[in-house]
Ligand code: ZN
């Protein structure tokens with residue numbers, strides 16, 4: 330070998346080894362890059378029905394480390410998260426969380442609403458074209474057909490060529506059906522009364538899968554018909570009012586709304602298994618069923634991201650029955666905290682720590698009951714729309730010489746009798762102006778808007794912005810009424826406990842927690858809106874946003 334040829338070989342081998350090293354570095358970076366982009370195996374979207382933001386802070390000292398606090402501590406906490414439309418009702422809330430838009434676009438303007446095209450009240454998810462599955466009742470005849478836009482779960486299905494699964498679970502049908510969307514493999518909800526089963530609709534499947542029939546056969550519901558006492562000694566529940574107060578409804582055939590509650594005994598006069606809905610055990614039953622679904626459907630088992638939506642309904646039933654200040658409500662949240670800990674523990678074990686992503690929010694908040702506020706010198710009251718409708722029709726008849734010009738007041742919206750208006754060649758605007766003048770005389774009414782205002786509106790804040798986002802041109806009424814703060818619809822059901830639906834902070838401010846794969850650790854006081862959740866999860870998954878989505882990606886939340 331000559332000196333020169335040796336030098337050449339050395340140079341070549343150096344070049345070769347450098348090149349090789351470079352290749353190794355590149356592929357290592359590539360793996361790192363790929364890992365941080367990898368999608369979660371499962372997204373769990375949790376809705377806690379009627380959860381006020383301040384329940385997180387009010388009960389924090391009593392929460393364990395593995396439930397709410399795990400998400401607050403190790404996840405991202407959006408502390409100033411709001412609903413951005415009126416009405417703050419369950420169906421609208423669930424649709425908005427998962428579609429990333431408001432009733433203006435998704436069309437779910439309430440739980441029930443007056444359908445002006447057929448002159449009838451309709452229920453958000455009722456669909457008689459389908460059959461019940463798993464019950465002899467008609468409670469399974471449901472579908473999302475009134476929802477006009479897709480959910481992020483729908484987009485995930487399209488993106489994965491239908492290989493990523495979707496399951497929706499809730500005690501309430503609407504809490505299961507709307508989040509899961511059109512392409513869900515299934516949605517399940519609870520049929521109480523004399524059955525106590527998880528059921529579905531032929532919109533999804535013809536018969537219940539084996540894991541569901543096996544679950545139903547295990548009598549979970551029976552086991553929860555036990556005595557409901559507080560989880561911890563009642564005297565330690567210093568974050569809520571007296572157990573016996575004038576502001577709680579309670580159960581039929583129990584003289585006082587006080588612990589303990591013998592649920593087996595009380596079930597006879599309180600709708601059979603339906604009584605579980607109004608106790609923390611409805612949430613435990615939901616957790617049991619969700620865990621069975623993860624195993625039964627092998628959620629998160631392959632490389633295609635699956636979506637599980639869980640809506641905890643009992644918090645809402647307990648809230649309506651006992652109110653935001655009740656010991657029963659506090660106990661329901663402390664027990665839900667334990668259920669969440671159990672769920673997260675199962676996800677760690679079955680899916681793997683760091684392999685799944687969870688968000689937790691609510692479909693609306695709730696106010697203190699007006700009578701309680703009054704007892705503390707705060708304003709609040711009741712309003713009776715039946716009386717108001719009768720009064721308005723009398724006034725309008727005197728002025729326009731036509732009977733029944735108002736057909737319906739539904740979800741605080743007035744629907745006019747357009748047939749009569751056309752037949753008598755009346756001017757709609759004159760009628761609307763007369764109604765506004767009359768309504769503003771009422772102490773409990775704050776504002777009234779014509780629907781035409783909502784067509785043109787470019788409102789960016791305040792109640793007008795909320796009304797605009799809740800206004801659906803095809804479905805909403807001719808006038809929109811805004812009550813003063815803490816005014817409930819009059820009815821025996823509403824004098825105690827609580828209700829919701831307004832655009833006031835007590836109804837709009839709800840928790841928003843993200844946790845798990847792809848989620849940063851942190852908190853923000855920046856205002857976020859309920860419609861930001863679906864685009865944020867879509868961005869995390871790298872999928873198309875829901876087709877009507879109007880929210881923003883919360884870039885500060887995701888890695
Ligand atoms: Zn609700």
Ligand code: ZN
Nearest residue numbers: 572573586587
């Ligand atoms: Zn009580």
Ligand code: ZN
Nearest residue numbers: 379419645649
């Ligand atoms: Zn409710």
